[in-house]
Amino acid sequence: MADDSNRRDVLKLVTCGVGAGLGLAIAGPVVRLVLAPAGTQTVTTPSAPLDLGAVDRVKVGAPWRRFDVIAPVVADAWTSARDVVLGSAFVKRTSESKVVALSAICPHLGCAVGYERETDTFLCPCHNSKWDGQGELAGDAKAKRSLDPLPIEIKDGRLALTWKLYKLDTAEREPA
Amino acid sequence: MSADDRPRRARGNVRAWLRERVPGLPREPAMMPNGASFAHVFGWVLVMLLVVEAATGAALAAFYSPSTTSAWASVAYVQDKMPMGWLVRGLHYHGASALVIVAGAHLVQTALWGAYRKPREVVWWIGVVLLVLVLGFAVTGYVLRWDQAGYWANRVEVGIAAGTPLVGGTIKELAIGGNEWGNLTLTRFYALHVIVLPGIVLVAVAAHVWLACKHGATALKPGKPAPRSAQSLRDVLAMAAVFAVLLAYVVQHHGADLAAPADPSAAFDARPLWYFRWLFELRQRTGSFERFAALIAPAIAAGYLLALPLLDRHKARGLWLGTLVTMVTMIGALTMSSFVRDQGDDELAKREEQAAQGASRARALAREYGVPATGPRDLAAGLPMYRARALFAQRCKGCHDATSNDRKGPVIAAGHGNRDWLRAFLRAPSGPDFWGKSKLGKSDDAMKSVELPARELDDLVELLYAQSGALDADTAKRDRGKAIFSQACTDCHSIDEGVAGASAPGLGDLGSRDWYTSFIGNPKSAVHMGAERSEMPRFDKDLSIVDRDALAEYLVWLRTATPKDVATLGDL
Numbered sequence: 182m183a184d185d186s187n188r189r190d191v192l193k194l195v196t197c198g199v200g201a202g203l204g205l206a207i208a209g210p211v212v213r214l215v216l217a218p219a220g221t222q223t224v225t226t227p228s229a230p231l232d233l234g235a236v237d238r239v240k241v242g243a244p245w246r247r248f249d250v251i252a253p254v255v256a257d258a259w260t261s262a263r264d265v266v267l268g269s270a271f272v273k274r275t276s277e278s279k280v281v282a283l284s285a286i287c288p289h290l291g292c293a294v295g296y297e298r299e300t301d302t303f304l305c306p307c308h309n310s311k312w313d314g315q316g317e318l319a320g321d322a323k324a325k326r327s328l329d330p331l332p333i334e335i336k337d338g339r340l341a342l343t344w345k346l347y348k349l350d351t352a353e354r355e356p357a
Numbered sequence: 358m359s360a361d362d363r364p365r366r367a368r369g370n371v372r373a374w375l376r377e378r379v380p381g382l383p384r385e386p387a388m389m390p391n392g393a394s395f396a397h398v399f400g401w402v403l404v405m406l407l408v409v410e411a412a413t414g415a416a417l418a419a420f421y422s423p424s425t426t427s428a429w430a431s432v433a434y435v436q437d438k439m440p441m442g443w444l445v446r447g448l449h450y451h452g453a454s455a456l457v458i459v460a461g462a463h464l465v466q467t468a469l470w471g472a473y474r475k476p477r478e479v480v481w482w483i484g485v486v487l488l489v490l491v492l493g494f495a496v497t498g499y500v501l502r503w504d505q506a507g508y509w510a511n512r513v514e515v516g517i518a519a520g521t522p523l524v525g526g527t528i529k530e531l532a533i534g535g536n537e538w539g540n541l542t543l544t545r546f547y548a549l550h551v552i553v554l555p556g557i558v559l560v561a562v563a564a565h566v567w568l569a570c571k572h573g574a575t576a577l578k579p580g581k582p583a584p585r586s587a588q589s590l591r592d593v594l595a596m597a598a599v600f601a602v603l604l605a606y607v608v609q610h611h612g613a614d615l616a617a618p619a620d621p622s623a624a625f626d627a628r629p630l631w632y633f634r635w636l637f638e639l640r641q642r643t644g645s646f647e648r649f650a651a652l653i654a655p656a657i658a659a660g661y662l663l664a665l666p667l668l669d670r671h672k673a674r675g676l677w678l679g680t681l682v683t684m685v686t687m688i689g690a691l692t693m694s695s696f697v698r699d700q701g702d703d704e705l706a707k708r709e710e711q712a713a714q715g716a717s718r719a720r721a722l723a724r725e726y727g728v729p730a731t732g733p734r735d736l737a738a739g740l741p742m743y744r745a746r747a748l749f750a751q752r753c754k755g756c757h758d759a760t761s762n763d764r765k766g767p768v769i770a771a772g773h774g775n776r777d778w779l780r781a782f783l784r785a786p787s788g789p790d791f792w793g794k795s796k797l798g799k800s801d802d803a804m805k806s807v808e809l810p811a812r813e814l815d816d817l818v819e820l821l822y823a824q825s826g827a828l829d830a831d832t833a834k835r836d837r838g839k840a841i842f843s844q845a846c847t848d849c850h851s852i853d854e855g856v857a858g859a860s861a862p863g864l865g866d867l868g869s870r871d872w873y874t875s876f877i878g879n880p881k882s883a884v885h886m887g888a889e890r891s892e893m894p895r896f897d898k899d900l901s902i903v904d905r906d907a908l909a910e911y912l913v914w915l916r917t918a919t920p921k922d923v924a925t926l927g928d929l
Contacts, residue, residue: 210441259434261727
């Protein structure tokens with residue numbers, strides 16, 4: 182009798198073992214596939230400078246001007262899309278040979294920041310953060326840092342801006 | 358209590374705990390009254406295959422995009438770019454075949470054993486409905502890939518349904534979502550495939566299994582009772598064996614096939630999935646009755662199966678089973694006949710070979726460059742410099758390609774305008790690869806070869822090379838070259854931008870993008886070849902500035918390209 186029940190236990194063990202192995206064999210590839218996008222660059226935007234047009238679109242002494250930042254090609258998983266608007270940037274010409282740019286992404290939670298010419302201030306509509314004409318925080322604001330500067334230069338008479346994203350809601354500026 | 362008894366005791370406690378909370382759980386471990394047997398494994402193997410379909414299907418759904426512009430692209434992405442994507446997709450696709458085979462075997466066995474008889478009629482009916490639902494999964498799933506195979510198969514299948522008297526048109530419009538195959542076709546079949554059918558199948562399987570367990574297994578002859586665990590071992594071994602065969606098949610075939618993207622304008626030899634091939638063959642053989650045959654035959658088959666428990670009440674069991682065997686044999690024979698017919702068709706084999714080439718090319722493009730947002734039909738447009746190369750093939754190749762029989766101008770190929778090219782040109786301007794085929798090359802006006810010591814020739818080459826704006830030009834050599842140019846070339850040419858030479862082209866900016874745009878626009882301009890010397894027509898009238906600039910970009914690219922680079926761009 183004891184032999185019989187031991188035999189049954191062995192059989193159950195074999196059943197569970199084979200069953201577990203089968204479960205793993207089915208789940209393995211499925212889990213691998215589903216996890217694959219994590220840690221993969223599935224959306225690729227250009228890291229090279231992007232063209233914002235001729236430099237005379239911004240004049241020395243003129244207020245900030247908003248530009249759409251358009252990537253010629255963005256690879257998004259299976260799609261290769263052309264002329265994709267990545268976001269916008271404010272550009273100002275500080276001298277004949279120098280331009281500066283600020284990202285229009287609010288460093289608080291990523292809303293689109295607007296610019297008010299009359300008062301020369303930047304304003305975020307979502308939580309009323311305010312920045313002065315230099316992009317520095319002004320007053321009591323939810324945002325923890327100044328507007329994010331974007332690398333920009335004049336190349337062959339054209340504005341060449343490098344698009345960058347930073348971590349949101351941090352006092353220090355860290356690449357996202 | 359010995360140490361050996363402890364786990365068993367613990368299991369007993371768990372069972373007792375559950376029994377109090379889940380009324381209806383059996384008091385004792387179930388027994389198989391007639392013993393355990395491999396004859397009873399089919400049901401659980403089918404459950405295992407359904408689990409494989411559900412798990413792989415859920416993973417695939419996490420990648421799938423049901424729209425005409427992105428469906429094929431998302432499937433190709435899983436198949437060719439995601440780790441184990443091909444394996445998961447292969448298990449899903451071939452797992453469905455395994456389901457049909459095992460379900461068929463289950464059905465035939467149940468019928469032969471008479472297991473549909475009282476009191477198991479309802480189990481049998483649900484089983485027949487499940488088989489039909491499995492085939493429904495196949496129909497709704499095959500179109501989702503939106504490749505030529507799935508697209509055309511769907512057109513045929515929906516076309517058959519549209520032949521239903523009275524309601525055919527409505528069925529078609531409901532199925533494809535309106536008047537024509539498009540985005541709504543995919544969203545609707547997707548909803549059926551991943552929400553509606555799984556929901557119905559889940560309920561039907563639960564009812565089927567519950568009822569089957571209630572009634573217990575049918576045995577051909579009485580045996581010695583055995584514990585349920587003995588059957589479980591056989592079940593799990595059979596599941597593992599079937600899965601192993603499926604896995605081996607999928608690995609051997611590297612998953613499922615994927616044809617070229619759906620294209621309503623391209624003919625395709627549509628073939629249904631293998632388990633519908635008997636119907637396909639039946640249609641081929643019934644001539645003008647094909648619609649009728651395609652609708653009636655499955656209806657007769659399903660009706661017969663549903664009616665079997667009622668018909669078999671009388672004693673003529675042999676007759677009914679004989680009919681079933683005949684039906685299965687006919688389906689098998691028609692299936693075989695269809696495959697044999699295709700095998701003997703050499704023309705079909707050629708077309709299929711072509712289709713396979715198109716598919717592998719489309720997939721290679723998708724893998725390399727991604728699929729344009731406008732959809733896979735514009736795949737080639739995603740190729741680097743596609744527009745320029747298409748224009749070059751149409752407008753320039755005849756006179757400038759090395760392989761052209763009507764060539765009139767210099768060969769334009771990889772390395773055009775680089776240092777080696779310039780050096781070779783200066784040594785023999787009327788050489789066969791340069792002006793040799795032109796009227797100019799044969800005339801007295803032709804440029805004489807430049808006789809200079811190698812070093813000075815190098816400097817002159819550098820000067821001309823630097824005109825293109827190439828960043829790697831050597832400024833010292835260029836400046837020395839300028840001095841040589843002033844002595845040897847200025848009688849005819851000029852090196853100042855936009856200034857014509859005295860009797861030959863101005864060479865300022867030679868080889869730059871702007872220079873090419875200008876030259877292509879009007880080679881007869883005085884600053885270029887001049888009206889007398891140029892055989893090349895003006896293109897500023899029939900090519901837009903954008904097109905000329907695209908060509909110019911391509912020509913600039915060719916300067917630093919190797920023949921291998923050009924080959925990598927692929928055919929248009």
